[in-house]
């Protein structure tokens with residue numbers, strides 16, 4: 001049985017690692033989609049456990065197809081169509097470097113074929129009203145290889161369910177988890193976010209350190225599939241609960257200049273059961289400059305301009321570099337689209353490939369000392 005998990009561009013390698021750690025055989029990856037082999041429990045397991053994935057798909061069919069007639073016929077040979085019976089359906093499509101280029105035409109043919117061949121003409125089942133929680137079929141075509149994929153997740157996994165309120169520029173939960181995994185943060189050492197906003201990075205950090213499956217706070221599309229054995233879900237949920245490490249001590253510190261954001265972050269942390277594991281403070285970044293020496297890891301998402309003018313940004317990023325100069329043992333990673341922050345002593349290098357936080361193009365920077373560079377810590381991904 002084959003599966004695929006979608007993710008944001010650039011997150012594929014960590015997603016692959018998650019799938020391998022869960023014990024599944026990799027089949028390969030396309031940009032934003034990783035394929036693997038597994039059995040039915042994989043649906044529950046990966047929906048519960050993936051931190052960086054967006055949607056877990058069951059592959060109904062994979063076939064080389066270069067024309068619409070073949071695409072239409074292919075649908076009728078889907079043997080796992082049992083999962084889509086009696087569900088309202090929407091069809092989405094992505095096509096890249098293939099002879100079939102028109103997304104609306106692909107959607108139309110696939111819908112027509114599903115209605116005729118699978119639903120025996122019950123056209124009312126094929127609808128586009130998202131309010132009715134339909135089942136999504138994604139048709140993904142790349143180099144003429146067409147995969148028909150059933151969305152077992154419904155709303156993207158980054159919507160964990162614990163964020164009840166946010167500020168103006170919250171970071172996506174999957175992206176926050178990816179930053180933490182990439183930073184090489186050792187859970188036994190302190191972690192800071194001094195621009196915590198609604199708390200996403202520190203909540204994800206606590207979930208990661210305590211080995212809590214991020215899908216525990218929400219429901220999934222597959223729970224409505226009549227033919228999916230719900231005992232598989234219960235078993236995976238119990239297995240995930242058994243793996244939680246709630247008694248382990250961790251130091252996770254979050255602050256923000258805005259007291260309202262601190263209240264929101266605390267509330268969100270409460271919904272994720274993580275409030276008591278995170279220390280929240282209302283503090284400006286400048287307050288840390290002359291404070292006690294900071295060591296270990298900071299992962300942050302400072303403001304980058306949507307609400308600030310250039311002068312404010314220059315001042316803010318100058319303060320950030322000043323703080324770094326006073327705390328040279330701090331390993332600091334930030335995600336931002338602002339790219340003019342350097343001083344004589346400090347250069348923010350190691351630009352990762354472009355990452356999108358919502359619609360904003362960002363880079364993920366790691367601070368590096370130009371003079372007396374003693375930053376020798378290896379960057380290992382930890383899952």
Ligand SMILES: C[S@@+](CC[C@H](N)C(=O)[O-])C[C@H]1O[C@@H](n2cnc3c(N)ncnc32)[C@H](O)[C@@H]1O
Nearest residue numbers: 170171195196197198200257258284285301303
């Ligand atoms: C891009 S938001 C962070 C969003 C956060 N990652 C989330 O998921 O909600 C930047 C945050 O930095 C805070 N901030 C702005 N200037 C600050 C300063 N000088 N010191 C500390 N925090 C500041 C803002 O209040 C805002 O909450």
